[in-house]
Amino acid sequence: MxxxxxxxxxxxxxxxxxxxxxxxxxxxPPTRIEAATSVSGDPRYLVVDGSVLNAHPGQQTLTVTGAPDSAKQVVAYGRTADVKAWLEGQKYVAVGFQTATGKLTTKSVTGKPAAGHSEGDSGSGSGATATPAPTPSAAATTDPSAAASPSTTADTAQVSGPNPAGSDLWLEEFDGQAAQVTRMNIPDDVSVIVASDGQKAAPSKVAVTWPVDSSxxxxxxxxxxxxxxxxxxxxxxxxxxxxHRRSRGPRRKSGPKMPKLPKAPKYKPTAMIETTPKGRRSTRRARVMLPAALVGALALTGCTAGTDAATTPSKTSTPLTTEAPSGKGQLPPAVTVPQLERIVKRISESAAQADAQASADLAKVRFVGPALQLREANYAIRAKKADEPALPAIPASPIVLSLPQATDAWPRTVAAVIQSPKDAKGTAQAPIALTLVQATPRDNYQVEYAVSLEPKAKVPNLAPASIGSAVVPPDSKLLALPPSKVAAAYGDILMNGDASTFAKQFNAEGDTLRTQVGAEWKAKQKAAVPATASLAFATAPGTGTDVAMATNDSGAIVWTDLQETQTLKVVEAGAEVSAGVTAAALTGAASSKTGIESTFGYQLAFYVPPAGSDAKITLLGFAQGMIAAKQIP
The missing domain is CATH 4.10.860 (DNA Excision Repair, Uvrb; Chain A)
Structure with missing residues (x-):
């Protein structure tokens, strides 16, 4: 056995x-699932929808090949609505997924105008240098590897378009060889755009791979x-x-068998034992036996009842839900934090290059409005005045505060505060607050305001970057002062000081700009002017856009532009006034027999409390400098 x-x-x-x-x-089992397709017609753009990439669970691996120039191929992904907005008016191939066959499909599509973007707009805002738009090529490059497949559609027209490389719209971007194989894990509302440089055809072969549990x-x-x-x-x-080996040894013969023992008689109970006793003793026994039987029955019944109670569900009170409210219908933030970090780094590099060369043309790449105006004037002054200090550099990191606008339309606004490094002497410098504006989907973000924060500035509570903030209309009456009137009110304070009708609405504590160029300083400047000349000051709102973003207390952070004109005029015949070194650099004349008119630009950031609040309007930061000068005719 x-x-x-x-x-x-x-x-x-x-x-x-x-x-x-x-x-x-x-x-x-296989370690991955792969779906691939080839695209014919040499289209300039391919779009892989997020639902295609999420056709199977797990991290997606996108492989693209067949580009005419692999060094110029681009793979980027962004929100689906943003990708389609960027492709407005452009023909592209949409890559889909057929569930029944598990294969990729292709379809030629012409981009439609984005919401909040005019149909006739080509995608470049005024004064904005967006993603460079290449010029049409005479002949399109045809890739021999881009053979037609059963899943492809009709050929796409070979028309050059804008270059997606370097766009601030993308959440992530891969260029050159890094774009050939990319691993990502994106949701359904994010799509991938595949292209070259807009002039040459996009990669003609696309494959998506998903991991499979092969354990x-x-x-x-x-x-x-x-x-x-x-x-x-x-x-x-x-x-x-x-x-077995032990059982093979010598065996002895057994002796005679022992006789069997006689069987014992069977037990038969007598009648006396079987008779049931009667009387009181019998009653006692019955009484004793009855409780014992009842106890046993109750014990068994108790076990059965306990089992039923355990299996029968009982009603309990419904717990209070503590889940966060659904984000359905909520507008997304204009940018994510990693996206903003990449944008600020690009702006910092572009600004450093423009500042080093004092080039206004380079500054226009990333600056617009009051910020560009101040930098252009600074470059012009530095060209004539060697000791003129440059404007504060735009640091690349770290971003200590980010406030994107919650929107899916354009223009888009984003605010960021960046910590400045210490200077050469080891002295701490004020953080730089930037206001970035993206005019259209194909424009990159540009700096409209760049201010240094006040030392005692306290930024109010703001919405988290993952949610974003709403933009307050310039004429909103829900604030202590409409954003469009803040610049004029503050200008009146700089002119008249405490005598201004708006003085009680503004907080004077910690306002260093009022100390530098306020009413007291102006009075001293007028007193220093000789009798042969006169000095007059005037303020007016600048040409910049008033930007206001809501805070958590129903107030707003307001960025505005104020311009102050200083007119030094000759009042006595034959007299002459000095233009000053800075004004002379802009006018080209060291003195004038008529007078000099100098214009200073003030970029201002305020906290404006809600209407009915006891809080005062507080200056959070500013940037100032001469932006223009001319001789009085």
């Missing part, structure tokens, strides 16, 4: 070991169990062999 059990153990062990090894080798949980237990059973079989075999 032991030999039989050993053989069975050997057979079962062999089967288990072979089955375990086969699961890891011959019958091993074999039974392989290891089968192999280990088979080895254990093999050891047991060997033990049984050795035991049987040992017993």
């Amino acid at each position: 032991r030999f039989v059990l050993a053989i069975v153990a050997f057979v079962v062990a062999a089967v288990m070991i072979v089955a375990g090894i086969a699961q890891r080798t011959v019958f091993a 074999t949980p039974w392989a290891f237990p089968l192999i280990i169990g088979g080895l254990i059973l093999l050891v047991i079989g060997i033990a049984l075999y050795l035991w049987g062999l040992y017993t």
